[in-house]
Amino acid sequence: MQIKVVELDQVWRLRQEILWPDRPSSFSQVTGDESAQHFGVWADGDWRAVVSIFETHEGFQLRKLGTQASYRRRGFGRELVQHVLNWCSEKKAADVFLDARIHQVNWYEQGGWVKKGKPFQKYEKAYQRMIYTL
Template identity: 35%
Template sequence: MEIRAINWQDALPLRQEVLWPDKPISFCQVDGDEDAQHYGVYKAGSLVCVASVYKNKDVARLRKFATLDAFQGLGIGSRLIKHIMRELQHEGIRLFWCDARITAAGFYEKLGMEKQGEEFNKSGVLYFKMQIHLKSQVP
């Protein structure tokens, strides 16, 4: 397993396949992709997991985190998020947050993130805002 920086264009097909298979690939691009940091996990030379991080001063937001179905439950995504949180902490990022699908809330809780507020709907999917303060805790 190898974690490395990727460009946003390389992340789009995997984002679409995992997160929005019924939407056009353009739906999977978000404002700020050009300026964000994008990570990919490669296994046997194939891209199997992606995550994108958007920074604003000392706050970073995780968006479009996706792992191919065949590679879910193997710890790949957890290792990637822990890697990202360590990098962000070293950069002085104070708060790391995301909008987590309700079905994935338990995954983020295991990484130390906490739900903020009530569930909400985006594009027909229910989410929670989740966050972690990095200076005090990184798994």
């Protein structure tokens, strides 16, 4: 397993396969992708997980973390998140935020993330804003 920078076309392919398989491919493209930093896990000859980090007016935002189903529970997500947190720390960020799907909140809490505010709805799914202080 290696963590590497991922080209945007591969990011979109992975997001589509992992996060939004029931939506059109354009749904996996978000505003700011061109200026964001994208990292992925390379294992067994292909990309197996992906995450993007965006610099916003609120600070650094971790978005679109996903791991292929057959590669989950191997620590790829944790490794990617830690890589992004280290990257943000090098950029002198004080903290990082994300909007976690509700069913993933506990996973993030186990990694040291803290809830901020109340859950909200987006794209017919429930989310929770979370913060990690560096």
